[in-house]
Amino acid sequence: MLRSVFCKHTLLISTSGWLNLPRVICSSSSLSSSDSKTSTATMMSQSKLPSPPVAKKVEHKMELFGDVRVDNYYWLRDDSRSDPEVLANLKQENDYFESAMSGTKKIEDNMFAELKGRIKQEDVSAPFRQGSYYYYTRTLEGKEYVQHCRRLIRNNEAPPSVHDTMETGPDAPPEHVILDENVKAEGRDFYSVGCFQVSPDNKLVAYAEDTKGDEIYTVYIIDIETGTPVGKPLVGVTASVEWAGNEALVYITMDEILRPDKVWLHKLEADQSNDICLYHEKDDIYSLGLQASESKKFLFITSESKITRFVFYLDVSKPEELRVLTPRVVGVDTSASHRGNHFFITRRSDELFNSELLACPVDNTSETTVLIPHRESVKLQDIQLFIDHLAVYEREGGLQKITTYHLPAVGEPLKSLQGGKSVEFIDPVYSIDPSESVFSSRILRFHYSSLRTPPSVYDYDMDMGISVLKKIETVLGGFDTNNYVTERKWASASDGTQIPICIVYRKNLVKLDGSDPLLLYGYGSYEICNDPAFNSSRLSLLDRGFIFAIAQIRGGGELGRQWYENGKFLKKKNTFTDFIACAEYLIKNCYCTKEKLCIEGRSAGGLLIGAVLNMRPDLFKAAVAGVPFVDVLTTMLDPTIPLTTAEWEEWGDPRKEEFYFYMKSYSPVDNVKAQNYPHILVTAGLNDPRVMYSEPAKFVAKLREMKTDDNILLFKCELGAGHFSKSGRFERLREAAFTYTFLMRALSMLPSVGSEQS
Numbered sequence: 001m002l003r004s005v006f007c008k009h010t011l012l013i014s015t016s017g018w019l020n021l022p023r024v025i026c027s028s029s030s031l032s033s034s035d036s037k038t039s040t041a042t043m044m045s046q047s048k049l050p051s052p053p054v055a056k057k058v059e060h061k062m063e064l065f066g067d068v069r070v071d072n073y074y075w076l077r078d079d080s081r082s083d084p085e086v087l088a089n090l091k092q093e094n095d096y097f098e099s100a101m102s103g104t105k106k107i108e109d110n111m112f113a114e115l116k117g118r119i120k121q122e123d124v125s126a127p128f129r130q131g132s133y134y135y136y137t138r139t140l141e142g143k144e145y146v147q148h149c150r151r152l153i154r155n156n157e158a159p160p161s162v163h164d165t166m167e168t169g170p171d172a173p174p175e176h177v178i179l180d181e182n183v184k185a186e187g188r189d190f191y192s193v194g195c196f197q198v199s200p201d202n203k204l205v206a207y208a209e210d211t212k213g214d215e216i217y218t219v220y221i222i223d224i225e226t227g228t229p230v231g232k233p234l235v236g237v238t239a240s241v242e243w244a245g246n247e248a249l250v251y252i253t254m255d256e257i258l259r260p261d262k263v264w265l266h267k268l269e270a271d272q273s274n275d276i277c278l279y280h281e282k283d284d285i286y287s288l289g290l291q292a293s294e295s296k297k298f299l300f301i302t303s304e305s306k307i308t309r310f311v312f313y314l315d316v317s318k319p320e321e322l323r324v325l326t327p328r329v330v331g332v333d334t335s336a337s338h339r340g341n342h343f344f345i346t347r348r349s350d351e352l353f354n355s356e357l358l359a360c361p362v363d364n365t366s367e368t369t370v371l372i373p374h375r376e377s378v379k380l381q382d383i384q385l386f387i388d389h390l391a392v393y394e395r396e397g398g399l400q401k402i403t404t405y406h407l408p409a410v411g412e413p414l415k416s417l418q419g420g421k422s423v424e425f426i427d428p429v430y431s432i433d434p435s436e437s438v439f440s441s442r443i444l445r446f447h448y449s450s451l452r453t454p455p456s457v458y459d460y461d462m463d464m465g466i467s468v469l470k471k472i473e474t475v476l477g478g479f480d481t482n483n484y485v486t487e488r489k490w491a492s493a494s495d496g497t498q499i500p501i502c503i504v505y506r507k508n509l510v511k512l513d514g515s516d517p518l519l520l521y522g523y524g525s526y527e528i529c530n531d532p533a534f535n536s537s538r539l540s541l542l543d544r545g546f547i548f549a550i551a552q553i554r555g556g557g558e559l560g561r562q563w564y565e566n567g568k569f570l571k572k573k574n575t576f577t578d579f580i581a582c583a584e585y586l587i588k589n590c591y592c593t594k595e596k597l598c599i600e601g602r603s604a605g606g607l608l609i610g611a612v613l614n615m616r617p618d619l620f621k622a623a624v625a626g627v628p629f630v631d632v633l634t635t636m637l638d639p640t641i642p643l644t645t646a647e648w649e650e651w652g653d654p655r656k657e658e659f660y661f662y663m664k665s666y667s668p669v670d671n672v673k674a675q676n677y678p679h680i681l682v683t684a685g686l687n688d689p690r691v692m693y694s695e696p697a698k699f700v701a702k703l704r705e706m707k708t709d710d711n712i713l714l715f716k717c718e719l720g721a722g723h724f725s726k727s728g729r730f731e732r733l734r735e736a737a738f739t740y741t742f743l744m745r746a747l748s749m750l751p752s753v754g755s756e757q758s
Contacts, residue, residue: 020159043230049100053315055701062634065657069670071634073701077694081686090686090697093715100714104741107750109156111540112737118476118536120523124149126457126471127166128445129438131202132156138177144728145181148196148205160441162459162468174447178205178224180652187728189720190687193726194239198403200296201246204230204268207237209247212685213722215239219251221268231269233540240290242299244319248276250299252288256640258689260288263301265319278322279312293338294385294439300325300336306649309333313343321322325365338362339385340410344371346380348540353561355536357382357392359414371417379560383606384444389462390417391444393434398500400432400531404462421465427453427666429488429502431531445470449534451548452484452505475536483507484542491551491578491585497566499578500558501585502532502550509545517747518592518656520583524555524575526650527564537736544749547591553578553608569652570662576611583612583619595621598743601627603691610668613677622679622746624739627688627723631695632667633660642689658709669695672702676709679746681739684715687722714742 047456060074078086095443153175175673185191194208196260208217219234240252250268265276289302301312308329326334333348350357357372382393390405402418435445444460454473485507490498523530552558555567557577569574599608684693685696700715
């Protein structure tokens with residue numbers, strides 16, 4: 001489990017109160033600072049608002065390697081999340097936030113209505129075929145959550161085809177609602193289903209629910225037809241749950257620091273206390289994962305750190321027998337799939353940094369054959385197996401691609417693969433993701449979107465080489481993809497490295513003369529790829545002349561494994577300087593000026609925002625740091641904090657002097673100083689298990705103490721949510737609405753306070 005699994009969080013904007021922006025000519029002077037103040041900037045002044053909360057200071061000294069750090073706000077950390085004084089501080093911050101935003105509440109409400117108005121509220125997902133049924137989700141008018149449904153396939157004997165469609169209408173087999181999340185969520189502030197697993201015989205379903213946002217789940221097993229519970233629920237588990245045949249489940253639990261450390265076998269109707277522990281990972285650097293093979297004949301249990309992963313397997317017909325598939329070798333990362341009498345193994349090491357694909361017989365796992373060799377310019381990211389085919393997800397030059405191969409018949413020798421077919425895509429920059437497909441078919445299903453193309457589901461016939469669109473997200477409000485332009489540019493980092501930037505804007509509104517407002521998004525950690533994907537809410541931004549850009553900085557995985565390695569450990573500052581280089585490129589090339597540049601990042605991307613604010617506060621007009629990981633050094637020195645031990649291979653272990661001082665040099669909380677900062681909005685979730693709420697709380701408290709400007713600083717903590725904010729599909733839009741109201745005010749894009757309230 002990552003501290004900061006990437007969430008593609010998009011900021012939004014409303015029509016209410018729009019003022020045309022003044023147009024200026026871009027020149028080299030755009031990079032210089034400006035002291036100009038507009039009426040809206042004055043409105044954003046903290047001095048025009050009620051006095052912000054002032055957190056008390058309690059000296060807390062921390063000493064290591066002869067270095068003394070004083071954290072006056074350490075007291076804000078409360079592991080129980082129930083300390084009255086801490087909760088009072090968070091409530092004061094929330095009250096101040098509401099007071100500061102009260103003058104634009106009408107605009108925020110109108111914005112929310114606009115965002116909600118783009119959503120087709122009654123809709124169904126692309127149905128997935130399993131056995132004799134189509135499974136899908138349905139959304140209803142005005143409802144926050146989905147219904148999980150299925151419908152019988154009358155002609156189940158016909159093989160799957162790209163032209164298959166689910167019967168609907170009065171003569172179709174009736175729809176059966178298996179689980180209505182809206183009913184389950186009644187009376188709750190938070191509700192999330194982490195997995196929904198149908199048994200192989202289509203009679204039962206196991207689903208995991210989280211009612212707090214802390215990502216600690218309860219798993220329920222029910223009869224699909226009747227909804228009747230089967231046995232007692234499994235409590236205190238992760239969302240990793242798989243069927244081992246029709247009579248048993250395999251699941252994972254966590255230790256006291258929320259590290260997935262034990263994998264269990266549960267027989268239906270048995271008490272959880274009698275479940276069999278199949279494996280206990282005692283090394284606190286490693287966490288467990290669970291995945292079913294596409295064939296559904298094997299389950300794979302992985303134990304992984306940031307640089308090492310090894311694999312166990314169990315035959316679902318004999319689930320008590322867990323066996324080693326790939327041994328633990330530090331620095332070697334493996335994952336597995338299965339087809340016929342072979343396991344397929346993806347392997348990465350220091351020498352094979354972009355991975356190779358191997359195959360080995362199930363009955364002789366030491367006898368391996370290289371199917372796809374390592375390539376320095378192509379990263380092998382994922383594979384998907386079928387009875388006669390292999391689909392390979394790769395990255396080259398930062399762009400994703402899918403290549404499919406026809407495999408020899410099961411039982412025949414496997415040799416190196418030749419003559420693959422490549423799937424074609426329609427945009428210059430885009431995002432693709434694997435989707436569950438029918439193993440026995442020749443149909444590959446994948447998800448596709450771009451900065452201008454709504455989320456789409458395609459079925460690709462691997463024999464015929466054709467793609468058929470099965471579902472595209474409906475965007476209401478007259479959306480036309482042809483109105484938008486997507487580009488890919490490259491900024492030069494300080495060491496000469498070329499950093500890709502993905503850009504989108506509405507072509508008839510943007511002048512590219514420096515006068516356009518721009519939002520730059522970044523992440524840059526964990527080898528996560530920040531690919532350019534669509535979000536309908538972003539249209540409210542683009543349709544007002546905004547430019548939206550994604551900086552694909554080092555520390556992510558967009559350009560292969562080495563791109564990641566060059567943005568971690570003692571090279572972490574490359575992540576921050578890359579982002580600054582992207583911002584300067586956009587200014588220099590007349591996409592915006594400093595007075596029109598906003599930045600945003602979440603989680604580890606919030607660390608990015610905190611770091612660049614300390615390094616170059618003059619470069620930005622406004623910043624949003626969502627659930628930011630900003631107290632890096634203190635957190636990484638404390639192994640009792642959830643997930644810290646597993647993170648030493650990402651950030652380094654500060655119990656070693658070299659890492660200690662390097663982390664201290666960029667950790668945002670440790671580097672807040674007496675200087676001017678732009679307008680800043682910080683968010684947190686009280687139940688967040690990945691980034692403790694206390695990190696952003698301490699960051700805000702120290703900023704309030706140290707900063708010398710009069711710009712506004714707001715902090716909002718969701719008291720009933722976790723890392724991913726609120727759970728309802730409309731509730732999430734509320735956060736986007738107030739976020740963009742904040743940024744529009746900072747950019748002088750709203751009327752005066754009096755006009756807003758009128």
